[in-house]
Amino acid sequence: MAVTLKDIARDLGVSVITVSKALRDHSDISQETKARVLKRVKEMNYRPNLAARALVTGRTNLLGFVVPELLHSFFSEIVRGVSSSLQGTGYTLVTTSSEQDPKLEKQAVDQLVARRVDVLLVASTQWTVEMFRRVEEAGIPYILIDRSFTGLAAHFVGVNDEEVGALATRHLAEVGCKRIAHIGGGGLSPVVGRMEGYKRTLAKLNLPSDPELIYNVERVEELGDSTGYEATKKLLKLEPRPDGIFCYNDAIAFGAISAVLDAGLSVPEDVAVVGCGNLLYNRFLKIPLTSVDQQTMQIGHKAGQLALQLVEAGEPLPPRRILLEPKLVVRQSSDRKTSTLPRVARA
Amino acid sequence: MAVTLKDIARDLGVSVITVSKALRDHSDISQETKARVLKRVKEMNYRPNLAARALVTGRTNLLGFVVPELLHSFFSEIVRGVSSSLQGTGYTLVTTSSEQDPKLEKQAVDQLVARRVDVLLVASTQWTVEMFRRVEEAGIPYILIDRSFTGLAAHFVGVNDEEVGALATRHLAEVGCKRIAHIGGGGLSPVVGRMEGYKRTLAKLNLPSDPELIYNVERVEELGDSTGYEATKKLLKLEPRPDGIFCYNDAIAFGAISAVLDAGLSVPEDVAVVGCGNLLYNRFLKIPLTSVDQQTMQIGHKAGQLALQLVEAGEPLPPRRILLEPKLVVRQSSDRKTSTLPRVARA
DNA sequence: GAATCAAACGTAAACGCTTACGAAGCAAGA
DNA sequence: TCTTGCTTCGTAAGCGTTTACGTTTGATTC
Numbered sequence: 029m030a031v032t033l034k035d036i037a038r039d040l041g042v043s044v045i046t047v048s049k050a051l052r053d054h055s056d057i058s059q060e061t062k063a064r065v066l067k068r069v070k071e072m073n074y075r076p077n078l079a080a081r082a083l084v085t086g087r088t089n090l091l092g093f094v095v096p097e098l099l100h101s102f103f104s105e106i107v108r109g110v111s112s113s114l115q116g117t118g119y120t121l122v123t124t125s126s127e128q129d130p131k132l133e134k135q136a137v138d139q140l141v142a143r144r145v146d147v148l149l150v151a152s153t154q155w156t157v158e159m160f161r162r163v164e165e166a167g168i169p170y171i172l173i174d175r176s177f178t179g180l181a182a183h184f185v186g187v188n189d190e191e192v193g194a195l196a197t198r199h200l201a202e203v204g205c206k207r208i209a210h211i212g213g214g215g216l217s218p219v220v221g222r223m224e225g226y227k228r229t230l231a232k233l234n235l236p237s238d239p240e241l242i243y244n245v246e247r248v249e250e251l252g253d254s255t256g257y258e259a260t261k262k263l264l265k266l267e268p269r270p271d272g273i274f275c276y277n278d279a280i281a282f283g284a285i286s287a288v289l290d291a292g293l294s295v296p297e298d299v300a301v302v303g304c305g306n307l308l309y310n311r312f313l314k315i316p317l318t319s320v321d322q323q324t325m326q327i328g329h330k331a332g333q334l335a336l337q338l339v340e341a342g343e344p345l346p347p348r349r350i351l352l353e354p355k356l357v358v359r360q361s362s363d364r365k366t367s368t369l370p371r372v373a374r375a
Numbered sequence: 376m377a378v379t380l381k382d383i384a385r386d387l388g389v390s391v392i393t394v395s396k397a398l399r400d401h402s403d404i405s406q407e408t409k410a411r412v413l414k415r416v417k418e419m420n421y422r423p424n425l426a427a428r429a430l431v432t433g434r435t436n437l438l439g440f441v442v443p444e445l446l447h448s449f450f451s452e453i454v455r456g457v458s459s460s461l462q463g464t465g466y467t468l469v470t471t472s473s474e475q476d477p478k479l480e481k482q483a484v485d486q487l488v489a490r491r492v493d494v495l496l497v498a499s500t501q502w503t504v505e506m507f508r509r510v511e512e513a514g515i516p517y518i519l520i521d522r523s524f525t526g527l528a529a530h531f532v533g534v535n536d537e538e539v540g541a542l543a544t545r546h547l548a549e550v551g552c553k554r555i556a557h558i559g560g561g562g563l564s565p566v567v568g569r570m571e572g573y574k575r576t577l578a579k580l581n582l583p584s585d586p587e588l589i590y591n592v593e594r595v596e597e598l599g600d601s602t603g604y605e606a607t608k609k610l611l612k613l614e615p616r617p618d619g620i621f622c623y624n625d626a627i628a629f630g631a632i633s634a635v636l637d638a639g640l641s642v643p644e645d646v647a648v649v650g651c652g653n654l655l656y657n658r659f660l661k662i663p664l665t666s667v668d669q670q671t672m673q674i675g676h677k678a679g680q681l682a683l684q685l686v687e688a689g690e691p692l693p694p695r696r697i698l699l700e701p702k703l704v705v706r707q708s709s710d711r712k713t714s715t716l717p718r719v720a721r722a
Numbered sequence: 723g724a725a726t727c728a729a730a731c732g733t734a735a736a737c738g739c740t741t742a743c744g745a746a747g748c749a750a751g752a
Numbered sequence: 753t754c755t756t757g758c759t760t761c762g763t764a765a766g767c768g769t770t771t772a773c774g775t776t777t778g779a780t781t782c
Contacts, residue, residue: 030491030513032768043732048770058730075489079435080768082426083737098451099655107445111472120486122469125458139467142422144377166377253659282659308446312600312629314661379738390762395740405760427738430767 031074040068051076082144091335092140093123093149093173094133096248100279101308102324103151106173109328110149110335117336119146128249130154141166147335149173153248155215169338169345173331174322176217183338185331185350187322189218192354193225196274196302196320199356201233203364205272205300208235211259211284212276213244214251219276222304226274241270251276256283264291264299271299272362278303278310278319285315285361300362316359323352378421387415398423429491438682439487440470440496440520441480443595447626448655449671450498453520456675457496457682464683466493475596477501488513494682496520500595502562516685516692518678521669523564530685532678532697534669536565539701540572543621543649543667546703548580550711552619552647555582558606558631559623560591561598566623569651573621588617598623603630611638611646618646619709625650625657625666632662632708647709663706670699 037044042061050057050065057065082088093110095103107123114121122140126133130153137159140148148163148170157180163170171183200208210226212219223242230237243259245251256275260283263270275281281303288299295301295315303310306321330350338345384391389408397404397412404412429435440457442450454470461468469487473480477500484506487495495510495517504527510517518530547555557573559566570589577584590606592598603622607630610617622628628650635646642648642662650657653668677697685692 034768044769045733045771046731048768049731052770056730061730077430077768078490079426079429080737081770083424083430083739083768084770086737088426098445098454099448101446104445104451108472108474120469120490121471122467124468125455127455143425143467253656279656282656286659309600309629309656309660312633312660313656314659314663316661381738391739392741392763393761395738396761399740403760408760424738427767428740430738430769431740433767 092145105324106328113332189221190225193222200272209270253283256280260287318362439492452671453675460679536568537572540569544576547619556617600630603627607634665709
């Protein structure tokens, strides 16, 4: 069916090897035959059989990327960034969603390992490190995206999550919030990091760091709008009531805002809300949402470049940790104009 | 590095063939040896080399899917639906975004054709049919998703777009709109179909079908919120002003609503707005958006199943056309409670 | 004019797997 | 005893490519 090297070789009266070499311009081949080959290749619309090549070279030219979900623009944008790095390189990106399910994630990783992808990118929902040990055994280099693990010396691309938490918390303080709550939870590194940044900042500013101001979810998949709604309903019952909420992500913040409004209170006057991720349509929301931008495109782009380096290197490289600086994007949900502290840039 | 059939065969004192057959349980192999093989395979954590298998069988167990973009939840949900069909089948889905660019789309398709994917799914941004001829030449079955082409007898999964247009337009009429505008344009089949449904419905209801009520964009990539904003600004200048806008998609509707509000008018009282696609967070918007749901998950799911049928069949099947019924989801942006016609179900 | 060398091309083998066919063993029917 | 047939396994070949190493040719050197 498809044109093979053999077809071209026969057609030109040379050996298969000559054609093969000409295509990857080996120094072995004369300019003249090289030209003849390339011409015929174009005419016959030859496409190398990548499976055959993979078999002999041991490289598939496939990159695997397992993300927790694709419905929000957050990971979609990271995927987009990775793709942009791969554009024109001949590498194909295989993206799989784990649907926030650690078991599905393992299956997806298994699939990609079985496919012998050259590099694996994972934004993991995993509790333990065991899965990655298996990837290591398979000899496949991998890069953690957005979420890292203590005790796992691996490549990582993401943001400084303590800084994320600090930015958000400090901003809420700046607009006059005195009791700042936080909705997060679960063991993921960004959750932990942001919580740290939140606590540290509260301490630094001498604001109350009351445990009951922190709402912790059990599992990752609960980090969505309905959780944000329920959590906020509970937080609003506290005495005294929190006047600012820092949410682990934007979806939670959507729910939080709804809950505040449903309680007959106003955003940002009674309660200011800040999310993380800076999703695509935050500015069209009921109350446009202030959010910590994590430079998703950049994360993806850098990760893609690192992935290419790892394949080119051909041998394990010492773990790199690429951290991007988060940026606060102020919108109505926190824009109280009652600044008590020096302000940060807005957008 | 990795365990091969040969390793297992040597280990068990049988031939490679026997192991191979046992794994795909051929009738050729006795229950006993089959059991021995499977046991050892598990112990040694053997994973077949899919590249090698692809080379000899000519099937890669890869499905390709080219989408226009992944940032909105629309295509992400379709991807999710496809994945759900593939779950546990051993097929891997390769999703690529064309970023609404016909050239990039061609490149992406070329890549996937070169990879010899077993089936190709495409939600195309193409003007012409030429690209698909090349896919046909390569002998790769393909399925059009969401967008079809007249004169291209191909498998298709999507909604009845005339019905989409009719649903939206009829609804706007039902809530009392007398001058209904439409924002769409470009040559894509859904655009054309919805416009048809819109016009037909206006005619049926004896409402004015004024050409100046229709805003046509030139190119696909313009079908976004900024276009919606600009288009609506112009539409609002008409005399008499339109009191309802049916938008080709939700992103356009976001912009439309913003423009109406910025003009000092109210939604839905002065201008009711309806979008299409029913994106994930429509209900959290400034004005929760009424939208025609296109059953994205279902589209993906059906497409995945059809794709599997096509591979299993191994030969070209007569083109199937799977049409899902669109459903109107009424929210605040059109909820005027001033019904003049019998109402449709709401959500 | 024999030895040396670089340039240009080819041979052999392998990557890991499957498909088609053949062979060995044993039981049953003639 | 010989054929027939079934079960169970193995042999041979090939999928399309690359890598390592040969071979040929003509030019260069002394």
